[in-house]
Amino acid sequence: MRMLDNKIYLASNSPRRRELLRQVGVDFELLLLRNDCVRGPDVTEIAHAGESPAVYVARVAGEKAAFAFNSVQLRRMRARPVLAADTTVTIDGEILGKPADPEEAARMLTRLSGNTHQVLTSVAVHYDGMAEQFTQVSQVRFAKLSPAVIKAYCATPEPYDKAGGYGIQGVAALFVEHIDGSHSGIMGLPLFETANLLRKAGIVI
Numbered sequence: 001m002r003m004l005d006n007k008i009y010l011a012s013n014s015p016r017r018r019e020l021l022r023q024v025g026v027d028f029e030l031l032l033l034r035n036d037c038v039r040g041p042d043v044t045e046i047a048h049a050g051e052s053p054a055v056y057v058a059r060v061a062g063e064k065a066a067f068a069f070n071s072v073q074l075r076r077m078r079a080r081p082v083l084a085a086d087t088t089v090t091i092d093g094e095i096l097g098k099p100a101d102p103e104e105a106a107r108m109l110t111r112l113s114g115n116t117h118q119v120l121t122s123v124a125v126h127y128d129g130m131a132e133q134f135t136q137v138s139q140v141r142f143a144k145l146s147p148a149v150i151k152a153y154c155a156t157p158e159p160y161d162k163a164g165g166y167g168i169q170g171v172a173a174l175f176v177e178h179i180d181g182s183h184s185g186i187m188g189l190p191l192f193e194t195a196n197l198l199r200k201a202g203i204v205i
Contacts, residue, residue: 006204009077011068011084016169020189026198026205031068031082042067045086045097053090057122058135061086065124065131081127081201087188089164091117099165102154108165109153112175114144117164119186125197132197136190138181140168145175 010021010028021028033042043063047056064084072082089096091111099105122135158172159165166172168186182190195205 005080007080008198008201008203009068009072009080009082011064011082014085014188016167016188017085020184020187020191021194024191024195024205026203028083029080031071033064033068033084047095053088053093053095053118053120054135054137056095057086057088057120058133061122061124061135062131062133065126065133069126079128081125081130081198081203083123083125083194083198085121085123085189085194087119087121087163087185089117089119091115096164098161098163099159105154105159105165106150109145109150109159112142112145112164112166113150114142116141119164119181121182121185121188121190123189123194123197125201127201130201132200134190134193134197136182136185136193138179138183138186140176140181140186141178142175143177 007027007029009031010017011031011033013032043060045060061084064086065082068084069082096108099108117140119138119140120135122133124133153159153171156171158167158170166175168176182192184191198205
C-alpha cells in the first residue's frame with residue numbers, strides 16, 4: 001500500500017545515511033535515538049559475549065527499528081515505515097567499533113593495513129505488522145599504510161564516529177585497493193537492498 005505522503009521515519013543519527021537516502025530521492029523525517037542520557041542509550045551497541053559480527057549487527061539494527069517503531073506508536077505519530085540500520089567492521093572475526101581516541105584508531109588502522117576486512121550493514125524496516133531486515137556484507141582490502149599516514153589520518157576528525165576507524169567517503173578512500181560488495185553499504189546504507197525493503201513497505205522509489 002502506497003503511503004499518502006511517501007515518507008519514512010529514519011531512526012539514525014548518521015549524516016551519511018541521510019545523504020544516501022536523499023541521493024535516491026527518499027523523503028524522511030528524523031527520529032533520533034538517544035546515545036547519551038541519564039537513563040542510558042535507547043539501544044545499547046555492545047556485543048554480547050560470543051556474538052558473531054553478523055548476529056551482532058542484525059540484532060542492533062533490529063532493536064533500533066523496534067524501539068523507534070514503538071516510540072511512533074506510543075507518541076501517536078503519523079503512521080509511516082521506520083528504517084534503522086547498523087554498520088560494523090570485522091577482521092578475523094573480531095568486531096572493530098568506533099575508536100575512542102587516536103591510539104585506538106591507530107591500532108585499528110594498523111590491523112586493517114595490507115589486509116582484507118569485512119563491512120556489515122544491517123537494515124531493518126518496521127511498519128504495520130511488517131518487520132523486514134537484510135544484512136549486506138562487503139569485502140574491503142586496504143593498501144599497506146605507513147605509520148606516518150596512519151598518524152596523519154588519526155589527527156583528522158574522520159575516524160572517531162565510524163566503525164573500524166575510517167570513512168570510505170573521506171580521505172580513507174585512498175586506502176582502499178579493492179571492494180567486493182556495496183560502496184553505499186560500506187558508507188552505512190546499502191541502497192539497492194534498502195530500496196527493496198522500502199518498496200515492500202509501500203514506499204515508491
